[in-house]
Amino acid sequence: MALLDIRRRSGYLFLAVIVGHVILISAQVNSRSGVPVLESVTFGLFAQTQRGLSTGVSGLRRVWNRYVWLRGVEGENADLRRQLDEIRVQYQERRALADRATQLEGLLQLRDRTNVQTLAAEVIASSASPDFRTLTIDKGTSAGLKSDMAVIAAAGAVGRVVVPSPGAAKVQLLIDRNAAVGAVIERSRAQGVALGGGDERLRLEYVSEASDVVVGDLVVTSGIDGIYPKGFTIGNVDTVEKSGPAYKRITVKPAVNFSSLETVLVVLTPSAIKQAEQDGKEIKE
Amino acid sequence: MKTAGIILAIVLALALQTTIARFVVSGTVAVDLVLVVVVYVALSSGSVPGLLTGTVAGLIQDSLSTGVIGIGGLAKTIVGFITGIVGTQLNIAEPVARFVVFFVATVAHQAITIGLGSVLGLRPFGTPYAAIAGEALGNAVVGVAAFQVSEMLPGAVERRRMGRSRLRR
Numbered sequence: 001m002a003l004l005d006i007r008r009r010s011g012y013l014f015l016a017v018i019v020g021h022v023i024l025i026s027a028q029v030n031s032r033s034g035v036p037v038l039e040s041v042t043f044g045l046f047a048q049t050q051r052g053l054s055t056g057v058s059g060l061r062r063v064w065n066r067y068v069w070l071r072g073v074e075g076e077n078a079d080l081r082r083q084l085d086e087i088r089v090q091y092q093e094r095r096a097l098a099d100r101a102t103q104l105e106g107l108l109q110l111r112d113r114t115n116v117q118t119l120a121a122e123v124i125a126s127s128a129s130p131d132f133r134t135l136t137i138d139k140g141t142s143a144g145l146k147s148d149m150a151v152i153a154a155a156g157a158v159g160r161v162v163v164p165s166p167g168a169a170k171v172q173l174l175i176d177r178n179a180a181v182g183a184v185i186e187r188s189r190a191q192g193v194a195l196g197g198g199d200e201r202l203r204l205e206y207v208s209e210a211s212d213v214v215v216g217d218l219v220v221t222s223g224i225d226g227i228y229p230k231g232f233t234i235g236n237v238d239t240v241e242k243s244g245p246a247y248k249r250i251t252v253k254p255a256v257n258f259s260s261l262e263t264v265l266v267v268l269t270p271s272a273i274k275q276a277e278q279d280g281k282e283i284k285e
Numbered sequence: 286m287k288t289a290g291i292i293l294a295i296v297l298a299l300a301l302q303t304t305i306a307r308f309v310v311s312g313t314v315a316v317d318l319v320l321v322v323v324v325y326v327a328l329s330s331g332s333v334p335g336l337l338t339g340t341v342a343g344l345i346q347d348s349l350s351t352g353v354i355g356i357g358g359l360a361k362t363i364v365g366f367i368t369g370i371v372g373t374q375l376n377i378a379e380p381v382a383r384f385v386v387f388f389v390a391t392v393a394h395q396a397i398t399i400g401l402g403s404v405l406g407l408r409p410f411g412t413p414y415a416a417i418a419g420e421a422l423g424n425a426v427v428g429v430a431a432f433q434v435s436e437m438l439p440g441a442v443e444r445r446r447m448g449r450s451r452l453r454r
Contacts, residue, residue, distance in 0.1 A: 010333045014366050017340050021362060025355035025405070042348035046299070053304045125303040128349035129357060130317055130420060131398065136303070162351055172351050178407075198413070 044165035050125035050136055051168060116229050118152070118265040119143060124168065133176040133198065135159070137264060142166045148227050150267040156233030156255035157181065157221055158264050169266075173258055174202060174234065182225040183234055183252075188212035191222055194234055194252055201238060204250035211248065213240050219252050229267055291326055291334065295342045298322045299349070315416070316423035317391070319346050323365045324390045324424075325431055328377055332369025339365030353407065360397040364390050380429050387428035391421035 121137035128134075139145055141164045151158040151171050159179065163170040172179050177198035184191050190211035194202045207213060217237040223230030235254040243249035298318035319342045327335025343358030350357070368390050377383055395417045 010336070010366075013333060014336055014362070017336060017362050018359065021340075021355045021359035025353055025359065025401075028353050028355070042345060046345075046349055049296070049300060050303055053300055057304060128299055128303050128346050129319075129352075130315065131357075132350040132352060134351055170349075170351075176351055178351050199416075 043163050043170055044168070046128075047125075047136055047140075047165055047168035047170075051138060054124035054138075116267050116269040118267055118269075119145070120263055121151075121169075121266055122263055123261050131177075131198065133173040133179075133196065133258070134162070135171045135173060135258075135261065135264075137169050137171055137266070138167070139266065140165050140167045140169045144268060145169050145266055150228045150232075152232055152265050152267060153256050153261060153263075155257070156235070157228055158256055158258070158261065160227050161266065171264070174254060174256075175200065175258060180225070181228055181234065182222040183219050184222040185211070185213055185237070186218040186220050188217070191224075192250070194219065200254070202235065202252040202254060204237070204252050205247065207248045207250055209242065209244075209246055209248055213237060213248060213250060215240060229269070291322075291330075291338055292341075294322045294326070295319065295338065295345065298342070299345065303349070315419040316427050317394075317420060318427065319343070320361060320364070320391060320394055321387070321424050321428045321431065323361050324368050324387055324428060327365045327368035328372040328383070328386065328432075330369070331373060332366050335365030335369035335372075336362055337365075339363070353405065356398060356401050356405075359401065360394050363397055364394045367393070380433065383432055384425045384429050387425035388421045391424045392417060395420070 119139060121139040121143075123135050124138045125136035126134070135158075137151070145161055145164045147161055147164060149161045151160060157174060159171045159173040159176070161169045162172045173196070174181060174194065175196040175198070177196050179196035181194045182191075183194040183204055185207075188211060190207055190213055192204045192207035194204050197203055204219060215237050219234045219237060221228040221230060221232045221234060233255045235252040235256075238251045238253040239249075241249040298321065302318045323335065323339045323342055326338040339361035340358055343361030344354065346361075347354040347357040368386060371377070371386060375382070377386055
């Protein structure tokens with residue numbers, strides 16, 4: 001009897017917890033505007049733990065690299081000095097070229113589209129679940145970060161800020177299965193939407209069958225999503241297949257190696273579309 | 286297993302998952318350490334602790350991810366509860382039996398997650414059979430290793446006997 005009682009009670013508990021989950025899920029599915037409070041609070045608290053752990057791990061790595069593993073450092077220093085000398089010469093040449101380009105740009109009255117204000121941030125943690133592709137960075141709302149700010153790296157677009165807390169922010173990577181970015185083939189200007197699939201490739205969808213797309217084409221951000229600035233590299237076309245009468249099935253290999261990211265740049269300047277939206281709101285008010 | 290120990294195990298699993306994942310090739314680990322903790326607790330302590338661990342751990346993991354909060358919690362709750370029942374009904378003292386339980390629990394967890402995603406009309410997951418198999422294998426290896434290590438610790442036999450007698454009562 002006692003065994004039956006325990007089982008019955010655990011059954012009721014199981015049912016209650018399941019109903020609770022269903023209510024929780026339903027609430028979010030019906031109103032998906034903004035960041036849920038639970039998500040924001042839990043993330044904010046856990047980010048501090050992640051920061052501490054990351055500091056500990058980084059400290060250990062630093063001690064190992066700086067004080068223990070010094071094999072070949074002398075030779076490396078000599079190589080680096082030589083490289084530095086070469087780079088100094090190249091820098092002089094590039095500066096002269098840059099000056100010339102700036103003068104020409106001014107003459108043609110071209111707008112400098114890449115002049116965006118950015119903030120460097122360090123990656124302190126990765127996804128909590130293997131099903132999602134996110135990163136946690138060490139800058140948050142106290143540094144001026146907001147939701148939907150684009151995150152970039154030297155190689156190209158990385159993702160967008162989804163949950164900013166005061167001291168950290170969660171970044172959804174382009175390869176997350178919930179991620180999407182407006183894209184354009186640089187060579188032929190064919191437009192589409194690059195979608196993450198949770199794996200190492202992106203799918204470029206809504207590209208017309210008549211469009212000119214070949215393997216190796218560079219895919220860049222189109223800027224129409226209002227999040228990513230125009231012209232940042234997404235990756236290169238990996239495969240192109242026919243998919244029905246209207247669209248092509250295209251996969252894109254991202255330019256950024258998401259597993260080796262240590263420092264990223266958060267774009268603080270709103271995109272042209274977002275700026276226009278904000279201006280419109282201000283005029284209405 | 287005491288409540289504090291379970292909470293510590295969940296926090297440790299989440300911390301390891303988020304810290305180590307970025308140092309591994311491709312940016313993710315083919316092991317869900319949180320699910321390993323849920324199944325471990327369910328097998329060693331029964332269906333109710335398994336259920337509660339699944340709920341708490343799943344919700345925390347969901348809130349640290351980009352998906353709908355509750356899907357992982359629901360999946361882990363069901364897996365924790367059913368694994369707890371299986372653990373009390375079957376003899377799972379052998380490593381092979383434990384391996385099978387961890388493997389099947391991971392596959393069931395993924396099936397529930399993908400099923401819920403489809404029902405709610407979220408973005409389709411595709412058919413990640415290889416990824417699911419890899420994760421199930423990884424979880425099973427880590428889970429069995431965790432049991433082996435815990436049984437090498439002092440007082441393990443007494444603890445197991447006490448746990449079994451508590452479950453029977």
